[in-house]
Amino acid sequence: MAEEAKAVVGELRASFKAGRTRPAEWRAAQLRAIVRMVEEREQDITDALHADLAKPSMESYLHEISLAKAACTFALKGLKNWMKPNKVPAGVTTFPSTAQIVSEPLGVVLVISAWNYPFLLSIDPVIGAIAAGNAVVLKPSEIAPATSAMFAKLLPEYVDNSCIKVVEGSVPETTALLEQKWDKIFYTGSGNVGRIVMAAAAKHLTPVALELGGKCPAIVDSNVDLHVAMKRLAVGKWGCNNGQACIAPDYVITTKSFAPELVDSLKRVLERFYGEDPLQSADLSRIVNSNHFHRLTNLVEDKEVAQKIVYGGQTDEKQLKIAPTVLLDVPLDTGLMTSEIFGPFLPIVTVDKIEDSIDFINSKTKPLAAYLFTKDKKLQDNFVSNVPAGGMLVNDVALHLANPHLPFGGVGDSGMGSYHGKFSFDCFSHKKAVLIRGFGGEAKARYPPYTTEKQKILRGLINGSFFALILALLGFPKEKR
Amino acid sequence: MEEKPQNGGSFCLGGLVAGVREVHESGRTKEMEWRQAQIRGLIRMLTEEEDAVFDALHEDLGKHRVESFRDEVGNLVKSFRNTLQNLKKWADTPLISFPCNAMVVPEPIGVVLIFSCWNLPLGLALEPLSGALAAGNAVVLKPSELAPSTAAFLAANLPKYLDAKAVKIVQGGPEVGEGLMEHRWDKVLFTGNARVGRIIMTKAAKHLTPVALELGSKCPCIVDRINSKWECQVAVNRIVGAKWSTCAGQACIAIDYILVEEQFAPILIELLVSTLERFFTKPEYMARILNEKHFDRLANLLADHRVASSIVHGGGANRKTLTIEPTILLDPPLDSDIMTEEIFGPLLPIITVKKTEDCLAFLKPKPKPLAIYAFTKDEKLKQRIIAETSSGCVTFNDAIVQYGLDTVPFGGIGASGFGQYHGKYTFELFSHRKAVIKRSLWVEFMFRYPPWDEYRMRMLRRAFRFDYVSLVLGLLGLRQHDFKF
Numbered sequence: 001m002a003e004e005a006k007a008v009v010g011e012l013r014a015s016f017k018a019g020r021t022r023p024a025e026w027r028a029a030q031l032r033a034i035v036r037m038v039e040e041r042e043q044d045i046t047d048a049l050h051a052d053l054a055k056p057s058m059e060s061y062l063h064e065i066s067l068a069k070a071a072c073t074f075a076l077k078g079l080k081n082w083m084k085p086n087k088v089p090a091g092v093t094t095f096p097s098t099a100q101i102v103s104e105p106l107g108v109v110l111v112i113s114a115w116n117y118p119f120l121l122s123i124d125p126v127i128g129a130i131a132a133g134n135a136v137v138l139k140p141s142e143i144a145p146a147t148s149a150m151f152a153k154l155l156p157e158y159v160d161n162s163c164i165k166v167v168e169g170s171v172p173e174t175t176a177l178l179e180q181k182w183d184k185i186f187y188t189g190s191g192n193v194g195r196i197v198m199a200a201a202a203k204h205l206t207p208v209a210l211e212l213g214g215k216c217p218a219i220v221d222s223n224v225d226l227h228v229a230m231k232r233l234a235v236g237k238w239g240c241n242n243g244q245a246c247i248a249p250d251y252v253i254t255t256k257s258f259a260p261e262l263v264d265s266l267k268r269v270l271e272r273f274y275g276e277d278p279l280q281s282a283d284l285s286r287i288v289n290s291n292h293f294h295r296l297t298n299l300v301e302d303k304e305v306a307q308k309i310v311y312g313g314q315t316d317e318k319q320l321k322i323a324p325t326v327l328l329d330v331p332l333d334t335g336l337m338t339s340e341i342f343g344p345f346l347p348i349v350t351v352d353k354i355e356d357s358i359d360f361i362n363s364k365t366k367p368l369a370a371y372l373f374t375k376d377k378k379l380q381d382n383f384v385s386n387v388p389a390g391g392m393l394v395n396d397v398a399l400h401l402a403n404p405h406l407p408f409g410g411v412g413d414s415g416m417g418s419y420h421g422k423f424s425f426d427c428f429s430h431k432k433a434v435l436i437r438g439f440g441g442e443a444k445a446r447y448p449p450y451t452t453e454k455q456k457i458l459r460g461l462i463n464g465s466f467f468a469l470i471l472a473l474l475g476f477p478k479e480k481r
Numbered sequence: 482m483e484e485k486p487q488n489g490g491s492f493c494l495g496g497l498v499a500g501v502r503e504v505h506e507s508g509r510t511k512e513m514e515w516r517q518a519q520i521r522g523l524i525r526m527l528t529e530e531e532d533a534v535f536d537a538l539h540e541d542l543g544k545h546r547v548e549s550f551r552d553e554v555g556n557l558v559k560s561f562r563n564t565l566q567n568l569k570k571w572a573d574t575p576l577i578s579f580p581c582n583a584m585v586v587p588e589p590i591g592v593v594l595i596f597s598c599w600n601l602p603l604g605l606a607l608e609p610l611s612g613a614l615a616a617g618n619a620v621v622l623k624p625s626e627l628a629p630s631t632a633a634f635l636a637a638n639l640p641k642y643l644d645a646k647a648v649k650i651v652q653g654g655p656e657v658g659e660g661l662m663e664h665r666w667d668k669v670l671f672t673g674n675a676r677v678g679r680i681i682m683t684k685a686a687k688h689l690t691p692v693a694l695e696l697g698s699k700c701p702c703i704v705d706r707i708n709s710k711w712e713c714q715v716a717v718n719r720i721v722g723a724k725w726s727t728c729a730g731q732a733c734i735a736i737d738y739i740l741v742e743e744q745f746a747p748i749l750i751e752l753l754v755s756t757l758e759r760f761f762t763k764p765e766y767m768a769r770i771l772n773e774k775h776f777d778r779l780a781n782l783l784a785d786h787r788v789a790s791s792i793v794h795g796g797g798a799n800r801k802t803l804t805i806e807p808t809i810l811l812d813p814p815l816d817s818d819i820m821t822e823e824i825f826g827p828l829l830p831i832i833t834v835k836k837t838e839d840c841l842a843f844l845k846p847k848p849k850p851l852a853i854y855a856f857t858k859d860e861k862l863k864q865r866i867i868a869e870t871s872s873g874c875v876t877f878n879d880a881i882v883q884y885g886l887d888t889v890p891f892g893g894i895g896a897s898g899f900g901q902y903h904g905k906y907t908f909e910l911f912s913h914r915k916a917v918i919k920r921s922l923w924v925e926f927m928f929r930y931p932p933w934d935e936y937r938m939r940m941l942r943r944a945f946r947f948d949y950v951s952l953v954l955g956l957l958g959l960r961q962h963d964f965k966f
Binding site: 058061099107202203231239375390393394406413436 | 506511547548876916
C-alpha cells in the first residue's frame, strides 16, 4: 500500500515537473471535461448518491451537481484573470522598481473528501486545485462507496490521468497516502481525523486546509415572519441530507415565551414537507450507515432526553431511516447538546431574552455556520459583530456555500482555510512576490562605512520621503576620501 | 499593577493564557480605537527608546546602530505607520453582492502566539505583533532567548507602551516554548528552523490550531554577465550589502550562495573583494556571530579540506570575539555541508556554471528557498526565472529590500515554510474572513421546498442559470418548455 501511494505521488510529481499542469489551456480543458462529465453522466451521479444516501434526486441536483457545474463555469470564466500577475505599488524606498504578485501552483496536492456530499466535496476542491495548476489525488470517502467507485470509474474517462488520480480505500490506504510528501492537503470531515491529517502533514511541513464541523446554531427571534423562517430552517436542516451536513442548523435557540409558537409552526411545516409518515417520504435522505444510525439513536435513548421529543422520533432500522425529530429543552449536558448531531434531531434551547443566545453560542466552540432569524436590525448587528463563526446568514440557512464570491471555511474547531470561487484558486496557489529593480536608484546611504549622515538619509528614505530619496540618488552623503 | 514578565512551567502559563483569552473575549481588543492605540504605542516605544534598542541589538549581535536602524527600527516604524494609515480600510467590510447583501467581515482570530527568532530579534517580534494587534487580537510573544538583551528590552517596555493585559511576553528557552504549545491558540506564527517548525505544527495539530511557519533556506543569487562597469559595481554593492551587512549573513533572506558563469567569476570575485575593503573599514560595521555554538558550526563548514582549499578570500576567524572574516569560496564541492545546509553566516560560496541559463537546471531539484535573487538585464532570463523556479519571492537586481516592501507578501513555500505576512497580509494572517449573507424574509422561491416534483426541479434549473426572466415568466405560469441546465 505504501508502495502504491509512493508510486502515485511519484508519477504526479513527474507530470508536474514536466510542466503539464501549468498552461491555461490544460487547466481549462480539464475543467470543461468535468462539466461534460457532470452533464453526460448526471444520471450515474444521481444514482450513486441515491445508493449511498437515498438522496432525493432534487437534493442531488440542487446541492451537488449544479454546484459542481457552477464551480467549473465560474473557474473557467475567471481563470485567465486569476492567473495574471497582480501589479502592486513598489514605494519610494526601492525606487525605481516594479512589484507584482504571481500566482503559482503549489505542486502535487491531496484532496480527502467526506461522505455526506460525496460528489460535491470531492470535485469542488479538485476543481480549485486544477484551476490553480496543480496535479491532484482525490481520495473519496469509503463510507459513500457507490460515489467513490463512480469517481474511480468516470473521472479517468474525462480528465488527464497523468495529473489527476483517484485513489479509493479506507483507513490503511488513507494512512499510506498521508505518509507521502504533498504540497498541500485539503481535508473535509471530522475534527478527530482533522487532527490526524494535520499531524501527518507536520512531518513534511505541508500546509493544510481543514473543513470540519461544529454545532451550527440557529437563533429564532419572535420579531420574524415565522412561517417563512420555519420553512427555511426546515429545508436547511432536513432538506440537506436529513441533517447530515456540516452547515445544517444543529440546534435552535429561542425565548421561552416564543418556543410554543415556534414548535407549532415547525410541526406544520414538517407535515407539509414530509407528510404524516415521514419515513415513507421520498424527499428525505436515509442515515448513511448503521454505525451512524446507532450513534444517533443512542443520543435520544436516555429517558430524560426522549421525553423532550415534541415531534417525530420514528425510526426504521432496516431502511436506516430516522424521521425529522424536534426536542424542546433537553438537558444541556447530554450528547445531543455537547457533540455535533449530524442527523435529523433538532433540539430547541430556550433562553429568557433573545440576546442571551449570543453568550450561549459563544460558550461553545466556534461553529462552521451560525444563523439568525429576525427583522430586528440591532440584533442582526449584535449577532454579526459578536459571534465568531466560519460564515453566517441572517434570515436564511446554508445559502452562503452557493455564493462563489464568499470564502467558505471554518474557524477554530470548525477548521482552517477557505475555498469556493476564486478562494479555491487561492487555496491551492502560492502567491510569489516579485520585485524588479534596475541598477539606477543606487543609495550609498545603505552601505557601510556607517555614518550619522547616512543614518539621517536612511531615516528619510525608509519613511518614504521624496526629499531623502533625491538626496540619496544624488549620492549624498558625499564620502570623505 | 505592573505585571512581571512570566517565566516557567506550564502551570504558570495556564493562568497567563486564560487571562489573555478573557481579555480578548471581553471584546476590548476588537475596538478600532484600542487597535490604533496599540500601534501608536509601538511607534512611540521605538522612537522614545531608540537608543536602548540600539544598545540591546549591539549587545546581542554586535549590530551597528545604522544597520539596526535600517533593518529593524526604521523598517518597523515605517510598517507601523503604514498599518495605522490603512487599518480602517483593511477592517472594512466590502459589500459583495446586492440585493442579497453578501459581505466578508474580517474578525480577529482570537489569541495569537508569536515565536520570534534571534537574528532580527526586534523585527521578527514586532512586525507580526503589530499586525496581530491591528487585526484585533490578544497576543503572547515568546522572544528568542538567544538574543537576551532584546528579549529583556521587550519584556520591560512592551507593558509600558501597550495594553499589558492583552499583550504578554514570555521569556525562556525551548522548554517554555513547548509548554506554551500545550495550550490552545487561535493562531501561532513561528520563525525559526524546520526541526522546531515540525514540533510546533505537530503540537498545534492536537488543538487544531492553524500555524504559519517562517523557516530557513539557502537563498541563491544568480549573477549574469553585466557589461557596464558601473552597473556591475552597483550589483556588487548590493550583493555585499545583502550578505555581510545584514547581521553578518545570519538572515533567512541573506544571499546564501552565488551562481555565476565561470568566465565572469574572476571579475566578480575581484569586485567583491575591493568592495568589501571599501565598506568594512572598521570591524564594528559587521555584526558578530551569535554565540560559540554557531561560531563552531560555521567553522566546521570550513573544516572539510576540500572546502578549505576553495577559499579565495578571508577565512580568518576569532572565537574570542565571535568574528569571522567575510569569506569567499570558489566552487566548493556540491555535496559538502556548506552547499547542502543553510549557511547563516559570512561565508559566500560562488558556484560556477557554463552559461547563466544553466542556473535554472541547478535550482530546480533544490528545496524551495525563501528568496531567489538574480542580477541580470536579460528580460527573457527574468521571465524564465519567474516561471521555472519556485520560491517565497524573487527579487531582480537587488536583495533583501523586498523585506521592507509593505505591498507584497513575505513568506516561504515548501521547505521554507507557509503563511505570509507584512503590510495588510499580516492583518489577514491574523484575521478570520467571515462570510455573511443577510436576506429578507419576503422574497420567496417556493420551489426550494419539499415535496419536490418536476415543476420545482425545472424552476430550480432556471434559477441556477440566473435566468431571471425565464424564472419570473415560469412563476407567472407564462412559460412552459425548458432548457436543460
